[in-house]
Amino acid sequence: xxxxxxxxxxxxxxxxxxxxxxxxxxxxxxxxxxxxxxxxxxxxxxxxxxxxxxxxxxxxxxxxxxxxxxxxxxxxxxxxxxxxxxxxxxxxxxxxxxxxxxxxxxxxxxxxxxxxxxxxxxxxxxxxxxxxxxxxxxxxxxxxxxxxxxxxxxxxxxxxxxxxxxxxxxxxxxxxxxxxxxxxxxxxxxxxxxxxxxxxxxxxxxxxxxxxxxxxxxxxxxxxxxxxxxxxxxxxxxxxxxxxxxxxxxxxxxxxxxxxxxxxxxxxxxxxxxxxxxxxxxxxxxxxxxxxxxxxxxxxxxxxxxxxxxxxxxxxxxxxxxxxxxxxxxxxxxxxxxxxxxxxxxxxxxxxxxxxxxxxxxxxxxxxxxxxxxxxxxxxxxxxxxxxxxxxxxxxxxxxxxxxxxxxxxxxxxxxxxxxxxxxxxxxxxxxxxxxxxxxxxxxxxxxxxxxxxxxxxxxxxxxxxxxxxxxxxxxxxxxxxxxxxxxxxxxxxxxxxxxxxxxxxxxxxxxxxxxxxxxxxxxxxxxxxxxxxxxxxxxxxxxxxxxxxxxxxxxxxxxxxxxxxxxxxxxxxxxxxxxxxxxxxxxxxxxxxxxxxxxxxxxxxxxxxxxxxxxxxxxxxxxxxxxxxxxxxxxxxxxxxxxxxxxxxxxxxxxxxxxxxxxxxxxxxxxxxxxxxxxx
Ligand code: RUQ
Ligand code: CUA
Numbered sequence: 001x002x003x004x005x006x007x008x009x010x011x012x013x014x015x016x017x018x019x020x021x022x023x024x025x026x027x028x029x030x031x032x033x034x035x036x037x038x039x040x041x042x043x044x045x046x047x048x049x050x051x052x053x054x055x056x057x058x059x060x061x062x063x064x065x066x067x068x069x070x071x072x073x074x075x076x077x078x079x080x081x082x083x084x085x086x087x088x089x090x091x092x093x094x095x096x097x098x099x100x101x102x103x104x105x106x107x108x109x110x111x112x113x114x115x116x117x118x119x120x121x122x123x124x125x126x127x128x129x130x131x132x133x134x135x136x137x138x139x140x141x142x143x144x145x146x147x148x149x150x151x152x153x154x155x156x157x158x159x160x161x162x163x164x165x166x167x168x169x170x171x172x173x174x175x176x177x178x179x180x181x182x183x184x185x186x187x188x189x190x191x192x193x194x195x196x197x198x199x200x201x202x203x204x205x206x207x208x209x210x211x212x213x214x215x216x217x218x219x220x221x222x223x224x225x226x227x228x229x230x231x232x233x234x235x236x237x238x239x240x241x242x243x244x245x246x247x248x249x250x251x252x253x254x255x256x257x258x259x260x261x262x263x264x265x266x267x268x269x270x271x272x273x274x275x276x277x278x279x280x281x282x283x284x285x286x287x288x289x290x291x292x293x294x295x296x297x298x299x300x301x302x303x304x305x306x307x308x309x310x311x312x313x314x315x316x317x318x319x320x321x322x323x324x325x326x327x328x329x330x331x332x333x334x335x336x337x338x339x340x341x342x343x344x345x346x347x348x349x350x351x352x353x354x355x356x357x358x359x360x361x362x363x364x365x366x367x368x369x370x371x372x373x374x375x376x377x378x379x380x381x382x383x384x385x386x387x388x389x390x391x392x393x394x395x396x397x398x399x400x401x402x403x404x405x406x407x408x409x410x411x412x413x414x415x416x417x418x419x420x421x422x423x424x425x426x427x428x429x430x431x432x433x434x435x436x437x438x439x440x441x442x443x444x445x446x447x448x449x450x451x452x453x454x455x456x457x458x459x460x461x462x463x464x465x466x467x468x469x470x471x472x473x474x475x476x477x478x479x480x481x482x483x484x485x486x487x488x489x490x491x492x493x494x495x496x497x498x499x500x501x502x503x504x505x506x507x508x509x510x511x512x513x514x515x516x517x518x519x520x521x522x523x524x525x526x527x528x529x530x531x532x533x534x535x536x537x538x539x540x541x542x543x544x545x546x547x548x549x550x551x552x553x554x555x556x557x558x559x560x561x562x563x564x565x566x567x568x569x570x571x572x573x574x575x576x577x578x579x580x581x582x583x584x585x586x587x588x589x590x591x592x593x594x595x596x597x598x599x600x601x602x603x604x605x606x607x608x609x610x611x612x613x614x615x616x617x618x619x620x621x622x623x624x625x626x627x628x629x630x631x632x633x634x635x636x637x638x639x640x641x642x643x644x645x646x647x648x649x650x651x652x653x654x655x656x657x658x659x660x661x662x663x664x665x666x667x668x669x670x671x672x673x674x675x676x677x678x679x680x681x
Contacts, residue, residue: 065528068511071098079473081486081543082145082159083507088536089140091161093177096473096484096543099509099531105177107170108140108163114178115626115637119646122563123179130168130182132189141165143539144195144261147174148239152199152266152362152478156548158242160195160204167191169206169235173242175552176639178562183244186328187251188231189216193262193275197237199478203312204235204244205264207275211256214327224284230254231332232262232275234312234319242565250319250331252338255397256282257306258299261355261420264312266478267362269380271313274365276349276356280305280395300371305353306346306401307367309383315343339398345387346401347378355420359429360478361448364409368418368431375418375431375442377455379409410455414440419468420540422475424482424512426450428458428523430475432467432487439463439470439487439510441523458516459523463508464530465491469540472512476542485510485525488538496532504534553621555641562642571643572615574598588612592625592638594665597658600673606653606680615643618664626661629675635661653679 047057058066071077077095080102085091089109093102108130110117117127117138130137140163148158159172167185172178185191185206193207211228213219219227236248257277265272283298292298315333318324318341324331338344351369358365365378386392386407392400417435424430427449431440438460445454469488473481492506509531514524555562559571572589577598580587586608591598592615604610616625616638627636627644631652636644659672 061526065511065526069097069099069509069529071095071100076546078546079484079543080546080549081471081541082147083488083538083541084142084145084161085535086143086537086539087139087141089138089142089163090536091142091145091159091172092533092535092538092541094507094531094541096486097509097528099507099529101533103177104535105172105179107142107161107172107179108138108168108182110138112635113637115635115644116179118636119629119632119634119648120636121645121647122561126179126182126563130163130166130170130184132166132184137166139165140168142536143192145540145542146195146197146204147542147544148201148237149197149199149477150201152270154474154477154542154544154548155201156544156550157239158201158237159542160197160237162191162194162206164190164192164209167206167208169195169204169244171237171242171244173565174549175565176555176562177551180563180565181243183235183246185233185251186330187214187233187332188212191233193232193259196262196264198264198273198312199266199270201237201239203264203316204237205262205273206233206235207262208232208254208259210258214253214332221284221287224256225282228256229335230256230259230277232259232273232308232310234315246330250315250324250333251327252310252315252333252343253335254308254344255280255335255395255399259308260353262308263356263358263365263476265362265380266358266360269358269362269365271311272380273308273310273312274356274358275308275310276305276353276367277308278305278352278354300352303351304348304404305351306395306399307349307353307356307365307378309345309347309387309402311343314341318343335397335399339400342387344399345383345392346395346399347383347407348401348404349376350374355418355431357421357476359444359449360423360480362478363446363448364444366421366429366431368414368421370417370419370434373416373418374411374413375421375429376408377410377412377444378407382407382409410445412442412455412457414442414457415460420470422470422472422485423480424472424475425480426482427454428482428512430470430472430485430512432470433460434466434468434490436460437463437465437467437489439467439485439525441512441516441525459519459521459525461510461522461525461527463487463489463510463527464495464506465489465493467508471541471543473543474545481545483511483513484543485512486541486543488541490537492532495530499534504532505537507531507533507538554619554623555639558617558619558641559615559643560641568613568643570613572613574617584608586610590614592616592627592660592671593618594623594625595660595667595671597627597660597671597673601676602673603676603678604650605678606650608650608677609647610650611645611647613643613645614638616640623664624662625664625671627658628661629658630656632656637662650677653677 079096106116192209262275279299
């Protein structure tokens, strides 16, 4: 072909075909959504092309699903999902419904792209606050993100996330999606039942799990009943400073049952907290002498465990009055105090319970038993009445156990292995069913929801496979959106190409916007998209409307310190770059702008103590610069306007070309400098 035109003829043809295919696709979608034709010629066209590419043909339903998730370049998702990162110790930001990963936010684990934990003094200090007895713990098992709330609605300001493995909590500011604080629980070494927030984010809830002596002191296992303790911790959050105030936080001592997921009351039940538990058997495992049973059997022997019903408002009063004891300097309300003051009650829950979810109006609490095919729904009114009437017996630790029949509102059979429940705007609830690998849709009864039409199963949708948590859009707030649901499936088995024997998770996007009769079997639910995630096991996620997030596109002022969210008074700015030497202390004030560092030669002597400040003085969106010093394990990410500081002893002599790690301009490769460390004799 002639090369004169610059573009081969077939390029033009392929553009034409693409345009035609898009038009056809739009027609098909229209046909599908208006209940239209099957096997239309346009579907055939698409399928002909798919087959030519070695792909399977699509049904009308599948074409519709594709059209529901496809976003053309430049279109943004209406929802943002914040997912835990499991063993990665991080947090994922994912667009819904496109299911595109926007960011893996560095939380507990060092992460080089974000310059998290590679010499940046600010990030090192935050990570060091999560050290345990002086030991650096640089991974985590993140489980439950909790977006901050105002009056029970996500407000998009902060998100909290717990580390199950080491009982830590992180605070992330959603203006820049960076971690501002990590706190280590002073009384527990592992947790699980958090984080959740109270409706105005006054308190961040961190429930326990595997009981240990408080402060994880040693005590022989045969002293389990007396020396091992459960716990729930309430961290006081100060919205203005964006920090947890540990000197105003407190914990409650609980029996050594294994506390599980908690949820905060809302509206009518505001001021109360509900935490599931298991191992009320007090099993201690199989000993090496063959005594005892595995926890699998020992901790699931009883038919009922206890939902912990906690009067948080009253607990706050008791803690503030100082009616506590100290563990590692942290105030703890003793179990007997909780019993005497009426802070703690148990509601029996069947069998091997896991989830605990408060309904949108705060009027019911839904729990599931992994070994019971029902969800059990308690009425908050009935709980309060049973407490008023002292309708209880005492458990071996003296905690009142409320009468089951008088507090249960309904039980709905949903399938084998129910776990977690979220809600939509129409009075429906969605429960993940682990063993059956389904999502069950059922109706809430009562005047706030579907009245006499409630408390029944509406349909089940098979998911692939073994769903843990599920999440609906704003689904645990006082006004759920519904529309979309994501099933966080634990197994993916055959869904994707296997990249070795460790398989990705499968996050499955489900359309829940359709009425039950759209598909009577599934209650109108349809799987839209399978998203493999090969970076850790996201346990829980929350989905927030994207327009609630007020994100900085660039930092508001040059010299910004993300740690304090204000200008660093010591920040280098254009014109004041310099190197000051004072004995063996060398302090550098450097700026970065496309495409150079100022200064770009730094001469010091071996053994000098180096304090190196850098400001990215670029102010355009996305003009990030990196700063890497080879051999010294130093790497920064400097977003537009940001200042960071590294501090180290220059023990190794030599010549170290430092450079910008972000391809920021045509002369990015030239954005480098020489760091010369002269040996000392
Ligand atoms: S867990 S699959 Cu929330 Cu950590 Cu239930
Ligand atoms: Cu700055 Cu590359």
